[in-house]
Amino acid sequence: MTVVERGEIASGTTGRNHGLLHSGGRYAVKDPESAVECIEERDILACVAPEVLELNGGLFIAIEEPELEYRDRFLQACAQCRIPTRELSPAEARELEPALSERVLAAIEVPDGVFDPLHLCLAFLATARANGTTVLPYSEVEELVVRGSAVEGAVVRDRRTGVRRTIEADIVVNATGPWAGRIAAMAGLDVPVVPTAGVMVAVAGRFVDRVINRLDKPSDGDIVLPQRRTVVIGTSSWPVADPDLVAIPPEHVALMFERGGELVPGVRTGVTRGIFAASRPLIGRPDDASAGRELSRTFECFDHAAAGVPGFVTISGGKTTTARAMAEKTADIVCQHLGVAAECQTTRTPLRSYRDFYRA
Amino acid sequence: MDDISRQVAGGRQIGLFRRATYWLEPRWRDPGWLAFAMNRLTGVIVLGYLVAHMVVLSQLAAGPSGWDSLLATFGSQPFLVGDTLLIGAVTFHALSGARVIMLTFGIGTRHSGALFGLVLLVSAGLTAMAGWAILFR
Amino acid sequence: MPETRIRLRIWRQPAGARERAGFETLEVTTDPQRDMVLDLIERAWAEVDRTLVFRHACHHASCGTCAVLVDGRERLPCVTSVQSVWDGHSPLTLKPLRNATVVADLAIEPAAVLAAMAALPLPYVRTVEREVRECSGGDGDGDVGTAERFEDCLECLACVSACTVAGGDPDYLGPAVLAAAQRIVEEPRGQDVGRVIDMVDSEHGVWQCRAIWACSAVCPSNVDPAARIMDLRRRLLTGDWPAAATTHAPAGSGASHG
Numbered sequence: 001m002t003v004v005e006r007g008e009i010a011s012g013t014t015g016r017n018h019g020l021l022h023s024g025g026r027y028a029v030k031d032p033e034s035a036v037e038c039i040e041e042r043d044i045l046a047c048v049a050p051e052v053l054e055l056n057g058g059l060f061i062a063i064e065e066p067e068l069e070y071r072d073r074f075l076q077a078c079a080q081c082r083i084p085t086r087e088l089s090p091a092e093a094r095e096l097e098p099a100l101s102e103r104v105l106a107a108i109e110v111p112d113g114v115f116d117p118l119h120l121c122l123a124f125l126a127t128a129r130a131n132g133t134t135v136l137p138y139s140e141v142e143e144l145v146v147r148g149s150a151v152e153g154a155v156v157r158d159r160r161t162g163v164r165r166t167i168e169a170d171i172v173v174n175a176t177g178p179w180a181g182r183i184a185a186m187a188g189l190d191v192p193v194v195p196t197a198g199v200m201v202a203v204a205g206r207f208v209d210r211v212i213n214r215l216d217k218p219s220d221g222d223i224v225l226p227q228r229r230t231v232v233i234g235t236s237s238w239p240v241a242d243p244d245l246v247a248i249p250p251e252h253v254a255l256m257f258e259r260g261g262e263l264v265p266g267v268r269t270g271v272t273r274g275i276f277a278a279s280r281p282l283i284g285r286p287d288d289a290s291a292g293r294e295l296s297r298t299f300e301c302f303d304h305a306a307a308g309v310p311g312f313v314t315i316s317g318g319k320t321t322t323a324r325a326m327a328e329k330t331a332d333i334v335c336q337h338l339g340v341a342a343e344c345q346t347t348r349t350p351l352r353s354y355r356d357f358y359r360a
Numbered sequence: 361m362d363d364i365s366r367q368v369a370g371g372r373q374i375g376l377f378r379r380a381t382y383w384l385e386p387r388w389r390d391p392g393w394l395a396f397a398m399n400r401l402t403g404v405i406v407l408g409y410l411v412a413h414m415v416v417l418s419q420l421a422a423g424p425s426g427w428d429s430l431l432a433t434f435g436s437q438p439f440l441v442g443d444t445l446l447i448g449a450v451t452f453h454a455l456s457g458a459r460v461i462m463l464t465f466g467i468g469t470r471h472s473g474a475l476f477g478l479v480l481l482v483s484a485g486l487t488a489m490a491g492w493a494i495l496f497r
Numbered sequence: 498m499p500e501t502r503i504r505l506r507i508w509r510q511p512a513g514a515r516e517r518a519g520f521e522t523l524e525v526t527t528d529p530q531r532d533m534v535l536d537l538i539e540r541a542w543a544e545v546d547r548t549l550v551f552r553h554a555c556h557h558a559s560c561g562t563c564a565v566l567v568d569g570r571e572r573l574p575c576v577t578s579v580q581s582v583w584d585g586h587s588p589l590t591l592k593p594l595r596n597a598t599v600v601a602d603l604a605i606e607p608a609a610v611l612a613a614m615a616a617l618p619l620p621y622v623r624t625v626e627r628e629v630r631e632c633s634g635g636d637g638d639g640d641v642g643t644a645e646r647f648e649d650c651l652e653c654l655a656c657v658s659a660c661t662v663a664g665g666d667p668d669y670l671g672p673a674v675l676a677a678a679q680r681i682v683e684e685p686r687g688q689d690v691g692r693v694i695d696m697v698d699s700e701h702g703v704w705q706c707r708a709i710w711a712c713s714a715v716c717p718s719n720v721d722p723a724a725r726i727m728d729l730r731r732r733l734l735t736g737d738w739p740a741a742a743t744t745h746a747p748a749g750s751g752a753s754h755g
Binding site: 007008009010011015016019051052053054055056116117118119138159160161162200202206209227228229230232244245248250273274275276278353354355356358359 | 511512513531533539540543544548550551552553554555556557558559560562575576600601604606607608611612614615618620621644645646647649651718719
C-alpha cells in the first residue's frame, strides 16, 4: 500500500478546513444522509482518536425571530438522525459561553468537537504506516499508467529530488478531493466533482470553547469555532475552476466578520490572524453548482471498472469528519476486486499518536 | 548520552570548529543573541586580563626598578584607554550576569530585551565616568 | 491597498543537498495589506515555479508546518501579513528553519524533535480552567468549569531554530522538548513525571540553556519555552514536582496506544 501526496501531509483541502468535528446537526434537516454519517463517525473518532480532539460540544443558537421556527424542525430532524440534543435557555447558553451575542433567542447543545486537521491526518497515517503502508509526501502523480483500458499504476515525481518513477499497482485509488476530476481525466474519465471554495477567517482570541453554529439552514458565515487561542469563522461557497490557487474575494471576508459577529460580537473588533480558503469537493455537476451549497455534502465512491476502466477507484466528496467512513467504503470495493475477505476494524482500532508518523 | 538526546540529535553532526564558534553567528534582530555573545566575549576578555594580571604581578619578584618602569608604561595614554575598555568589559559582564540571574529566577522574563538595553546603558554610563576619571583627571 | 509586485528571495535546496543550495528570486503580485507571506509563497509556486517545495497545511497557525525564516527571523508565514514585514521595495528573504534537516527548499524534516516529544510523551490535549472570560468582556464571575484545549505548542520548531545553543549542541534537548517536559510536570495527565524529570536533568537538558530567550521571542503560540525551562530548573533544585500520578488520566490525555 502506498499513499502519494503532492506536498506535506494535509497541504491540500483537508489541512485547511476549520477543524469542525460534526455532530451532524448542521445537516439534519436538509441532508439527513450526511447527518447520520457525521454522528456515527463523530462517535467513532471520539473513541479511536481522542488525543487529537477537543470534545467540548457545540451550540446551535438562534439570533433572529424567523430562526425560532427552524428550531422545532431541527430538534425533530436531530432526533431522527439520532443526534443527541439538549435545549438550553438563552441565559444558560450565555453562562456557558459568555462571548455569545446578547440576542440569543434559543440554544441547543450538540456533541460537536474540534480537531486540528494536520494532526488528525497524521494520526491516521501513523496508524497506516504502522500497518505496513508507505507514505510518500512531496510526490506528485504526473500520469496514470494505462494499459489497454485498465489502470495499472502511476508515474510519480518526487518533488524533493525531481526523480520520476513508476509505481505499479493492482488498484489505484483517487482520493484527491477537489482534484479528483483532474486525476480521473488522466485515465480519460470524467467524475462529477465540483471544486467549491470557501473563505475562512481566523481572529485572535479564544472567545469560545464550544463550536457555535447558527440555528438555521446552512448559510455563509454560520460557524464560529475555537482553534487554540483564536476563533475561526466560516465559511462561504463558490465554485472554482482551479483548486491550486484560489483568489479570496474581499466581500466574502467582510461577510465572515459580519455574520460571525452576529454570533460572537467580539470578533468584529478582534485582530485578524489569518484569511484562507480551501476548495471542498462537492459531488455534482458544474451546472448544479450555481446553488453551491445545495450540492450534497455526502461522499461517493466511483468504481470505474463499471465504466470499463478497471483498476481505478475514485472517492470524493465528504468532509474530514467522515474520512474514515469514506475509506471504509473504498476499502470494501478494493477488497472485493482483490478477493480479500477481511472485516473492517477501523471502527474500533485506536489510532496511534500522530507523532509516530515521523518515526523511521 | 540519553536516548532522548540521541533522538533530538537525529544524526546531525557538528564539527569541532562550529562547536567552538557557533555562538558568534550573528542574529542582529535578536537582543537575546547579542546579550549572550557579548557576555561570552567580555568573559573571555576578563579571563584574559586575569591571566595577564598574574603575569604582571609576577614581575614584582624582579625587584623595585623593573617594577617601577613597568608601572610607568602602564600609566601611559594607550594603556589608560585599554584600562577604560577593560572596565567596560568587567562592568558589562557583571551587569549582564546579573540580568541572566534575574531571568533564571523568573524575574523580568517578559522584558528580557529591555533589561539588556538597561544593562548596556548603565555599563556605558559607568564606563564613561570611569574613563573620564582615568584619562582626564 | 493597491496591488504591487514583490520580489521573493527564496532559498532553493533541491533534495536537501547543500552543494546545490542557493537563493533564487521570484516575483509575484501582492496586496500587502490583505496577503499573508504564505499566500506569496503559494502564489510563487502556482504561478511562477511549480518545483518550489514548501510545507503548509492549515493556514491559520494551528499546525505549525509552514514555519520559515522571513528576513532572518522565525515566523509562521500563514499569520504574518506582508505589510508587517515588507518595506515596500526590498526583496523579502525566505529561508528554511535553522538547526533542522532540510528536505528541500523551504521544507524541513521535523522527525528528530518530534521523536523526542513522543519519547516524553507530551499529551496533545490539556484540561484547563475556562479562559473564555479574558476575551468575552462578559459579566459575572460564576465558575464556568473546565474545558479541553489543545496544548499551545504547535511543534513548529521555530524555537529550536532560534536557539543559539541548539546551533552548537545537536544533543541539546532544545526549547520545544524542554517546554513540553515542563508542561507534563505542571499537568501530568497520567504521565510518569519522575521519568520526565530524569530525562531533562542532564547536561544536554535544562542545564544547557544559556537564558538567551530567543525561543520565547519567536514562539508564535504563547508557549514561552524559556520561562518553562527556568521553571524546570527551579523544580529540580527544590524537588518540587508531583509524586507518582495516582489520579486517573482524563480522556484525551494521549496515554500511549501501544
